Amino acid sequence: MPDRKNVYLFYSPSDELEPKIQEMRAIGKKYGFRLVHDFNEANIIASIGGDGAFLQAIRKTNFREDCLYVGINTGRLGFYTDFDIDNLEGIQEGLRSDNVEVFKYPTLDVTVDGSNTFQCLNECSIRSQIIKTFAIDVYIDDLYFETFRGDGMVVSTPTGSTAYNKSLRGAIVDPRLKSMQLTEISSLNNNEYRTLGSPLLLSGDRELVLKVVQDGNDHPIIGADNEALSIRHSHEIRIKVSDKVIKTVKLKNNSFLQKVKRSFL
Incomplete structure (x- = not known):
């Protein structure tokens, strides 16, 4: 990272964390x-925190493509935090060795009603905001x-496949595959309603369209990663899989499959 020297720290200040932040500043200055x-x-x-802090750092800094993101954990190592x-x-070793690499x-890309657009790193979810099911016409x-x-x-990225998607029994997907996965949340399957009933992995050149059926529960909650969006009357x-990627600094000896093994096996 010889030509990248301007660093912004994203974290929630606390008395416990501040001494460690000061030590990090001294190392960076060195x-x-x-x-x-x-x-x-x-x-x-x-970002300093867990995977949630990493997701928030990317969202709050507008998914910048022209910079590198680094995840520094304050607890158990996660999928986005290698340090x-x-x-x-x-x-310090990562700053001076060749044991780090840039991973994309x-x-x-998500567009709601043709006007509200945003990006997701983990997943986009659409859920009922009341205790009642709702219907969605699915187009591919x-x-x-x-x-x-x-x-x-839930529509997840390959890296997001280990999060909400996995809790719904979706597949874990190698992030080298440019794809997205559609997973159902408690679908009804009977003589009147019939769905695929299993996760669906779609190629990165597909476009998925979810149309909310207007039957009295047409104000679902739209979730972008770990944040609920204030978008109402969504129809x-x-x-689709974006052409934009997030560039991160990771350890070469801490691959996606190693993280999966450490977390779930």
């Missing part, structure tokens, strides 16, 4: 890095596929 207070001036954005704040020697995480590349009735649906959600 290697010629400069802390900036405006993320627009940074070419490295470091540990309690192992400052490991962080796929994202989703303008082909009507099915009508879903249930509690909602149509268009989702």
Whole structure:
């Protein structure tokens, strides 16, 4: 990272964390890095926390493609956080060795009702906001596929496949595959309503369209990663794999499959 020296730290300040932040600042200064207070001036954005903090860092800094994101964990190592704040020697070693590499995480482009657009790194979810099922007409590349009735649906990226998607018994997907996965939340399957009933993996060049059937429960909650969006009266959600990627700094000896093994096996 010789040409990237402006660093923005994304974290929630606390008395317990501040001494460790000061140590990190000293290490960064030793290697010629400069802390900036405006993320627009940074070419490295470091989140300090867990995977949730990493997702928030990317969202709050507008999914920048022109900088590197680094995840530094304050607890158990996650899928997006390769470094540990309690192992400052490991962080320092990463700054001076060739044991780090840039990995590109796929994202989703989401458009709601043709006007509200946003990106997701993990998943986009659509769920009922009341204790009542709702219906969604599912289209793939303008082909009507099915009508879903249930509690909602989740569309995940390969890296997001280990999160909400996995809890719904979706497949874990290698992030080298440019794809998205559609997974149902408590679907109804009977003589009147019939869905695929299993996760569906779609190629990265597909477009998925979810049309909310207007039957009295047409104000679902739209979720972008770990954040609920204040979008009401949603009728149509268009989702596709974005051409934009998130560039992250990771350890070469901590691959996606190694993280899956460590987390679930």
